[in-house]
Amino acid sequence: MSTDIHRAGDMDAVAGRWSPLARTLHALPNWLRAAESRDGGERHYTVFDGPDGPRGGLVARLMGEDGRFRDNPLAQLVRPDSAMRRFLAPEERRRLAAHAERLAAAGDRLYPALVSVLPGGCLPGLLRGPAVDAGVVGELLDELRSLAAERGAGTTAVMHVPEADTELRGALAGRGYVPFVSVGDCVLSVAWKDFEGYLAGLRGPRPTRVRREIRGFEESGAQLRETTPDALGRRHAELHLAHLRRNGQEADFDGSLGLIESIRRHPTGRGRVLEAWRGDTLAGFVVFHDVHGVFHPTLIGVGPQEEKAFTHVNLCYYGLIRIAVAEGARSVVYGPESYDAKAFRGCAPERRISHLRVPEELREAVFGAAALVDAGNRRRLSSYAWQDPGGNG
Template identity: 30%
Template structure:
């Protein structure tokens, strides 16, 4: 039966510096917002954050786990997605986007000028650029607020002990967790849009239904991309985690090189092995082949009725088959319809390409402690928040989906 109140003195709040010391079954019994809070994912991928674990849990009477959230102490050497100073540079926001917002341009310039005030920080968020917290199923809204408040307070105390001036809850989906958002707002955290999560809701009975949602002009473009792929003799199949190996790693390195991200083949294969060992049961690897040779792949995490796109690789020598768009969007949508998957998540970046293929955008929020309400930094964050919202709204303003009734 849901309960609204938990005696504060009956709550046990703990900060864990080693995930192996957290009981896997207790953690996974919590209701999580995404696969990124699954224990095996956190155990297998936390090292990629390049921070020191500060996982927070709240337990109730009898030792039942009521709340859990991953967090890390991070600084200069952290992955850019968890280095608070780098997150606040808002790299997706181009100064050129702000020609009509001179105040926001100046605010962004100041935020980018000096990362020192943001180091070190305790950053709450999961590997893979996804935030959120997991709760016991029986907690109602008030119960969630109580355990979230206990967790927030514990991280703030630990930040003081660690010499960190800020606690940041990153990659929270806006309006997704009202309890946590209310707690953080009540504790004086400043919030700012740090990006968006792109996702395609699978609301169609068949692939024709997916195409029918687009304007006629966009449908023509989509069919052209699909037909070029279909006529190129390319086959597509879904594999389990065992297919990940050196050949697909070479394709991933090609993808990374295209965007200036260097990686090592052996390290990439080792990363595959870690995924196979820790969360292989959730991996769905969509592979495109021609004449028996892989030419592209995308890895999705399934949990339980959502696919989350993680990474992929592509042979970019073939320019005429629209390999990327078919393998990332069109074929996964077809597969999701066939398998009863409810949504496909595509995370951050390339918003226009994702939106023109049916993706909606929802804001990723950052909540920051240690920023005084009327301080220059608070004003800068507010101006940049407005600029981010305007930029993302401008993406969806391009009408590619039919209006209701049209």
């Protein structure tokens, strides 16, 4: 097929061609622009244009050892998550440590890594056009390989491929990529006529606890109100910082304010903000994006004294669910981690498979480590009381 290839180091240069490929929040041009301004680093975009429009696109970035853990496949093998390790037997942990030690010693041959991922999301950075085009996957992977060689990358990776995407997973396997389950992307499918229908669909004692948490929020004197990202300011940054620190993350006010300013500068999808007010005091907020009827909560801030009022769950779960039901949204994508809370409130996990290709002399160690991390993450995801026991969790 005749194809024009367009390459660029920033989204502005290819945005017009890229936009028809972007069907999810984290692939939208403004989301990628925000990631460029926030994270820095070298990025690479490629768009394959066909006679009827763009056939496929690729975004990838070079990453060192300090790359964000969730998007760094080598870090997940060398410094495996402690929550995952608890699901490995002692002998498996010993073997994983031995593989990790060998890989850590070979860092100069493994880094930099060229990683294809949509920043901030749980999807790969390889996009396919709306028309069926069996050849474009191979062309995108060939482009990634060529780019890795050009940039001197020791490792090439495609992160967070949906388990159901057998076409891409098969193409990666055929090119020698080693797979492992990296995360579970938690999704709440909206299938009720009203909020009472949501409660009725929860199993066991869950509806009783949910009603108690809603009542506690209301009795605290708090109310939910919706506004727009233009209303975000310093108070929101303070609440975001408090939320991060409460969860044990190192953070500072300037970083939180920078995130908020980035959201305002780069409007993405239908950006919305749900706030919790108690009188004249802003107690919490959640930024969410509505993209084709799918809600994506992306930024949360809750005051340090709000636990007893259940402000967090009323904002991020019950408040969003009420809006989603009222507007006929298809789903709410809650992302990875905090699996227990998400399972309790009705989410189902969609496993994401990450793939990496390394120098041949290190493939055995990578294969061994990846198999163990895969087993641990699968067991971990299966350990939660997901609402849909027949789902892929």
